Amino acid sequence: MLRTHTCGELRLEDKGKEVTLCGWSQTVRDKGGVVWIDLRDRYGVTQLIFEEGVSSPEILAQASKIHREYVLQATGEVVERYNKNPNIPTGDVEIRVKELTILNKSKTPPFLIEDETDGGEDLRMKYRYLDLRRNIVRKNFELRHRMMQETRRYLDAQQFMEVETPVLIKSTPEGARDFVVPSRMNPGEFYALPQSPQTFKQLLMVSGFDRYFQIVKCFRDEDLRADRQPEFTQIDCEMAFVNQEDILNTFEGLARHLFKEVRGVEFKEFPRMQYADAMRLYGSDKPDIRFGMEFVELNELAQNKGFNVFDQAELVVAIKAEGCADYTRKQLDALSDYVKRPQIGAKGLVYVKYNSDGSFKSSVDKFYSEEDLKAWADKMEAKPGDLLLVLSGDTSHTRRAMNELRLHMGSELGLRKPDEYQPLWVLDFPLLEYDEETKRYHAMHHPFTSPKPEDMDKLENDPGSVRANAYDMVINGVEVGGGSIRIFDRGLQQQMFQLLGFTEEEARKQFGFLMDAFEYGAPPHGGIAFGFDRLCALMGGKDSIRDFIAFPKNTSGRDVMIDSPSPISEEQLKELDLKLREEARNNRS
Structure with missing residues (x-):
């Protein structure tokens, strides 16, 4: 080995030892008679010191010529630092260098190789091998x-x-x-x-x-x-x-x-939730349950009062932001602008302030009395000081928009704490979803997912209502894993392919090997990824x-570092019979 220790392991108890370190020069401080170099490797940073009258003139001169990211080998004695650095584990010691070898020089890097770098993401990705040196x-x-x-x-x-x-x-x-x-x-x-x-x-x-x-x-x-x-x-x-x-x-x-x-x-608990409940309460199949703000549907209370936006909506749904009734008009306008963004696509936002004195102020006072708004608040279990936020429209789109607003409010109010983890199983997804464009069903997960046993009799006459024997693991609103119990019977798998619009020939061509295997004693099985x-x-x-x-x-x-994907040579194209096929296609057109 070219080194006796790493740059992260020496401590005060190693004082007096002669050691050899290897690494990259992170910083060089030349004060004339004294040169300090921070030597970095994967394990940490150790300070090297070169002093006039202690180090030889040749080594001191050599040290003064070192620049950032030179690859060095340094041998010397472990000594106690005069000015200690409490921010690093090796901050009590330094190496008084007796021998210094430049193993390789370096060009000046295009950005600082430090935790707080001056390099933007594109630049760091181009020089990713340098970015990876950062602690x-x-x-x-x-x-x-x-x-x-x-x-x-x-x-x-x-x-x-x-x-x-x-x-x-x-x-x-x-x-x-x-x-x-x-x-x-x-x-x-x-x-x-x-x-x-x-x-x-x-x-x-x-x-x-x-x-x-x-x-x-x-x-x-x-x-x-x-x-x-x-x-x-x-x-x-x-x-x-x-x-x-x-x-x-x-x-x-x-x-x-x-x-x-x-x-x-x-994890204290690992709750489970039905897909239907996740969509109804959170508008998402991967809800973040670190905080509340569950959806409350207000159709019965909000419709048929003369407000056409609600009267014509398939769904009127609200969330409660506790303690936010003092939001200013500017803050409320910002929320309205947020949900109108193209990525969310809501047409507007209705708010109801449940003031601390028990009165109400809303953006729809023209259509709803205080009694009406009190009924909304009661259904949502709101209390004075809370803010109600309401969206409406077709069910699926409105739920998606409200999910985005809920997550936004959770972040704004500091409820989505990064050091708090809340896991969740989401169960019983729909087996199939119907595509209006292609006029056929598609597998919500994949075509090998088994239906719930109790829904098996619906496959023939009501396939859209069949639930999948499927499950997703969600943590903090992130789907981290998903899987299902699989079909292991050839007949059921064939039926599934038919529901998905496969002809018998297509199913055989694509998955015949799996269908054949099912005829040789396939066991019940399931999995997750x-x-x-x-x-x-x-x-x-x-x-x-x-x-x-x-x-x-x-x-x-x-990959901007290696410039990929990239064209391949004419010779490679010919070997792969691709250029000839392209020319033939051009000739036909």
Whole structure:
């Protein structure tokens, strides 16, 4: 080894030792007769000192020529610092350097490699290998590493076996768009990169593997947001001979284990909520239940009073902001502008102030008496000093808009505390959703999800009302995992494909291998997949998963560091038979 210690481990009890450190020069302070260099590695920072009359003139001259990010090897004695630094673990000591070797020089970095850097995100992503040197960024990957190790430790103790599944697979029509890979050996044919290992993990259950998991890369060609990347990581799991309760208990255990071991957080309870109730009370299938503000529907009280906006609405719904009756007109206008944003799309906002003296003031006083407004307040269990916020319109759109307003108010009032974690299971999603544009049903999760046993008889005559034997884990309003009990009977799977508009030939072409496997003793099984990057971001208190991916893509799906995606050569195109196919297509057109 080129070093005897790291830059983060020396303490006052090491005083007098001769040590050798290696690392990068973070800062250099040259005061003429004394030079200090902060030497940084992955483990921390240690100060080096070079003094006139103590260090040799050659070493002092050499130290004065060091610049930021030079790679150094320094040998010397551990001494007590005169001016201690209480902000770092090594702040009581420094190294009086006797030997200094410049292992490599560095150009001046394009931004400061410090926690509070002067580099914008685009610049840091272009030089991501430099950004990763920053302590604040490295800690994200220490958390990610710990998460991986604790995940494996828990699942191994539960008798799960880690199995790798293929990356080059077959494209399927359901779900997001596939990334496709042309096959040179099979001209005109393509692999797809997996959106998940779904069918393979089901085949492993048929194979008798019983309990499978994989921390696996997945790929989806979809529009990107802060919590999405074209390639991402899942904790993918499947179990045989289980029912829904077994799955919930096992993976509630995983969540408890991870949060306790990685964050020191113990969940007091792990509540469960029906999908229908989540939509009715929160307007979201991933509600943040760290705070209240549940929706209250006011149709019976608010309609047929001459206010056309409410009278013509499918839904009139309100939330209660406790203690906010003193909001100014400017604050209320800001809320109205917020819900009118194109991303939310509400046409307007009605407010009702329940004043501290018991009187009411609203934006619809022309249509509603104080008695009317008191009835609203009573239904919402409001008290003097509270503010009621009301939206109306068609049910689905109004619930979505109110969900956004509720989250906004929760943030404004400091109710969404980043160091408070509240988990939730959301259960019994609709199995299917009808698409008016395509005039057919689509699977809400995927086509292998089993219906609830008690809804099985509705598949023929009322498929839209069938509930899925499915479940999502939500923490702080973030969907961190989702799964279902699977179909394991060929006949039921065939029926599901028919409901989804597949012809028998299409189903056979896409999923014949799975259908065939079901004829060889497929066991009852189910599973779940967790968004590993999302879990890391949630535990790290960040909004973007990019902070926990070593080399992420930007919002355009580009890696600006290596300039990818990029064109390929004419020779490669010819080898893949792509250019000839493109020319043929152009000729036909």
